[in-house]
Amino acid sequence: MSESIIQFLERLFVGPVWPASVMVGVMLIYAIVVAFGLLDFDFGLGADIDPDAMEMDAGDIDLGDADASMETEIPAGDAAWQSAADGGTVSGLGAMTVRWLNLGKIPLVIWCSVFTSLFWAVSYAMWYGYDQDHFAPALIPTLLLTTRNVVLATLATKVLTDRLGFLSRRGPTYEAARLIGKTCRVSTSEVSPTFGQGEFTTDAAPLLLNIRTTEGTVPRDGIVRIIDFDSDRRIYTVTTADANAAQD
Missing domain, CATH: 2.40.50.140 (Nucleic acid-binding proteins)
Structure with a gap:
């Protein structure tokens, strides 16, 4: 594995970036499992709350x-x-x-996919664009910054999913x-x-x-x-x- 790849992976698991990276990893594993037909695409939770x-x-x-x-x-x-x-x-x-x-307008798995992607993007951009120069990658700062990133990602997900009305499931x-x-x-x-x-x-x-x-x-x-x-x-x-x- 080249040194550049190793450096990139290290950048994914530092400070508030690592919770988002873990979530992306979980979603990717889920997508792979779904692709092989081992799980239902709707999480099997019956949670299409509408x-x-x-x-x-x-x-x-x-x-x-x-x-x-x-x-x-x-x-x-x-x-x-x-x-x-x-x-x-x-x-x-x-x-x-x-x-x-x-959450009731589009399938839960799509909402989670959008949120996860935005959560990672926000976490990565904020950390390497601003946070790393002002905070140490310690536990307390990581928790606080992760909470902020979750709020920002949730708001961004809200705005984006407003545009996904064509995926609405109406009973x-x-x-x-x-x-x-x-x-x-x-x-x-x-x-x-x-x-x-x-x-x-x-x-x-x-x-x-x-x-x-x-x-x-x-x-x-x-x-x-x-x-x-x-x-x-x-x-x-x-x-x-x-x-x-x-x-x-």
Whole structure:
């Protein structure tokens, strides 16, 4: 191996450049594995989170009401995001963050590829263009500079992925009136007259609906039937259904 190649490799693993170089290496290994058909291209996570998949007209499924503390009807393809439903406002902020970063508009693997490439480019350019003259490649400076580079790369990824709308995966839409009589499963700790969300299964990613009972409570994983829809508050009224009930 020539001396110039060795020097270049050494430049890839110094200071804040090495975390980005490691990430690029992981992505390259993943790409090679995918090329040989050993893994699914979508990471196999079922995490094509698509907050925009349910953007609809006034009568369609959309957002929760003020009582739900920014509860948002989001696809629940990823269990990690689904479990955030109990968080109320946290869930809403998480959904807005996912939307803002375009994580729901393009496949996850493409978003990660763009971010990784930009992260490495930013880290390399900043270190050899400015940082190495002002910081030592020690642990604390490396952590701080890496954090800065992650923020810059995330913003750059946001801007770039805004231009990748042609890769958008948009799921089916469901009019609220058509859900009357259907069943869903309680996804929060419980559903009551003042609180609750339910998971409605679709052919694509499941949806989290803002639901309320007329009286009493239904615990998590309980099956409820949708009997009414409040278009002003964007809330579905539900009642207990048979445990073996299935969506029509």
